[in-house]
Amino acid sequence: MSASPTILLVEDEDGLREALSIVLRRAGYEVLETGSAAEGLRALERSAIDVVVTDLAMEQPLSGMGVLRHTRQFAPGTEVLVMTAFGTIENAVECMRLGAFHYITKPINSEELELLVARAVEHQRLVAENRNLRQRVQEAYRFENIIGSSPAMIRLFEQVTRVAALDTTVLLSGETGTGKELIAHAVHNKSPRAPRSFVAINCGALPETLLESELFGHVKGAFTGAASTKKGLFEEADGGTFFLDEISAAPMSIQVKLLRVIEEKETRRIGDTRSSKIDVRLIAASNSDLQAEVAAGRFREDLYYRLNVVSLRLPPLRERREDIPLLAQHFVQKYASRFHRPTHSIDPAAMRMMMSHPWPGNVRELENVVERAVALGSTDLVKVVDLPSEVSRAESEGSDARAEGEIRTLEEAEREHILGAVGRCGGNLANAAKGLGIGRTTLWRKLKRYGMQVEPEEGAAEA
Ligand SMILES: Nc1ncnc2c1ncn2[C@@H]1O[C@H](COP(=O)(O)OP(=O)(O)OP(=O)(O)O)[C@@H](O)[C@H]1O
Ligand SMILES: [Mg+2]
Structure with missing residues (x-):
């Protein structure tokens, strides 16, 4: 400028x-x-x-x-x-x-x-x-609705285009919320199989027996409750793409059967004696390190190599912070139009905080934060006060992502809340005290206890 x-x-x-x-x-x-x-x-x-x-x-x-x-x-x-x-x-x-x-x-x-x-x-x-x-x-380099202009994402888009045409098995890895499912769809949509079906299953969401009958189907009377014959999802996906999400959660018995599908290109319903030929392209995703699972003996090595013909890694958001403004703006537009809100952009202070937050939940977390801010915000800008405390705290405290489930003490929570309030009031203690609903002297005392350097205020005798 x-x-x-x-x-x-x-x-x-x-x-x-x-x-x-x-x-x-x-x-x-x-x-x-x-x-x-x-x-x-x-x-x-x-x-x-x-x-x-x-x-x-x-x-x-x-x-x-x-x-x-x-x-x-x-x-x-x-x-x-x-x-x-x-x-x-x-x-x-x-x-x-x-x-x-x-x-x-x-x-x-x-x-x-x-x-x-x-x-x-x-x-x-x-x-x-x-x-x-x-x-x-x-104008963003929009790739199947996947937003990103960082070098890492542009490289990924190029890889997806290339890999899509090859019809090989693809292994997607990346932390939770980085966009693995989006990329799986993009691989399918860019491939010659696009007109055929895309079938997805989350291997971690179903108990073993249910997962097995979903994947492979069953014949009538195969087990108690199998009142009629049912087609498996692999058969449904014939000619198309099959997405195995959270593959690391697949139990050993299922892993053996998946290997069979890949090697023999056939699937067999539970209780059936015949197999049928199928033609599916497999895409698998994992947010844990699959190689480590192999080393720990929880994942079959042969299956790992079968899946890992081409592997694509989705970088965590903190490794491509330059994508944050574009993504945030994209989500502001998405939710403002969905909720009929006037919100059109993000205040610079709020953006600074978003830029320094570590985003352990990656793009999903960012999307949720923006959605909430747009839904609850009272002005046409997303402001610092519209951000949840773990984000608005980020700038002052650096990126100390707290382990999930760890409980903060009341005193810690109070400290953060108070420091946050003082920060938002630009250091004006009178306004901060008013906002917090406590007297100025009380605020001053607490700040001192929390190690904040404060000048004794005029009129600090009240309260
Ligand atoms: N680059 C991106 N552009 C736009 N939206 C994105 C992008 N990456 C992720 N999202 C959105 O973030 C959310 C999470 O993405 P997705 O479900 O693909 O993540 P994931 O890697 O499969 O996560 P998990 O491992 O938890 O299943 C979705 O709502 C998705 O639309
Ligand atoms: Mg997913």
Whole structure:
């Protein structure tokens, strides 16, 4: 982005205009000055302006209101600050209605002006950045709805395209929530088998006997409860792709039978004496290290080698943090439209926290966090307060992913909650105490106990 933001100052009173211009230049801005609304509009057409600061009541024919209208219409990315004379509050309200960023009453206080201009510039940049991000999501290297522009993901997309055409068995590995199931679908959809069925089964979700009868089917009377003959899923998938999710959870007896399906290309219903030929492409996924399972004697080595003809690894989200903004923006759009919410982007502070969170649940966790923030948020931006504490805590505490199921003590929870509140109030203890519903002295005492350096406050005798 360009070095210093450009401010267009429109003010017909020469002395005031010069004074304000000096204030703004000293604050580090590029300043264009004009003495009339008409000149201001010409400047707006010629140069890229970040923020317009305009007087409201100027000589006709064009007033500051005209500058505001024109800017909102023809340069919607530029923010407008309006200067009004004291006592003309109706005008100020009207300006806000027309889309002014804010108004400032005369006489102008230079600190207030600097502050408002800084905020307008920040807002302008945020909006521009988000527009840019939205555009990139639209144009993103979208691969079967899989979002990713990190080198690791682009390499993966290329591998998927290549592997899809080969008709070999594929082993997908990666932590939970990294997108293994999405990739399995993509391999099928990009393959010549795409018009045929894609059948998936989670080997960890069913007890052994049920899993077996689901996979291979059974004949009538094969076991108690087998009232009629049932086709197995392998037969259903004939001609298509068969996805064995959580393969490491398959019991040994099933592993033997899977090996048979691969080697003989045939399947046999439970209780049947005949086998039938099938033609399926196998894709297996595991979120644990299958090789370690082999070493531990829990997974058949021969099956492992049969499955592992081509292996694709899905990198955890923390190894491709550059994908986080695109993914987060993608999910904001997805859930805003699903829940009919006005949310359109993510506040920079919230984004910083998302960037530093370790995401042990990977993309699934990120999706859930955004879904919740969009559903519960009260503004059009996802803000820090909309994030769950484990995410909003990430920045201050580094990436100490806590083991699941470990219980925090009350004191720990209180400490984090309090530090979080103080952080969100920008260190303003009075506001933090109010938000927490405790007295300032109580807050001050607790902070001291938690080792926070705090200055004793004036009036700290109350509560
Ligand atoms: N790159 C991505 N782009 C968009 N959505 C994604 C991406 N990766 C994962 N997701 C979403 O995250 C969720 C988890 O993905 P998926 O079910 O494929 O993970 P998985 O690796 O199979 O996890 P598990 O091992 O827990 O089964 C899904 O809702 C999926 O749509
Ligand atoms: Mg899965």
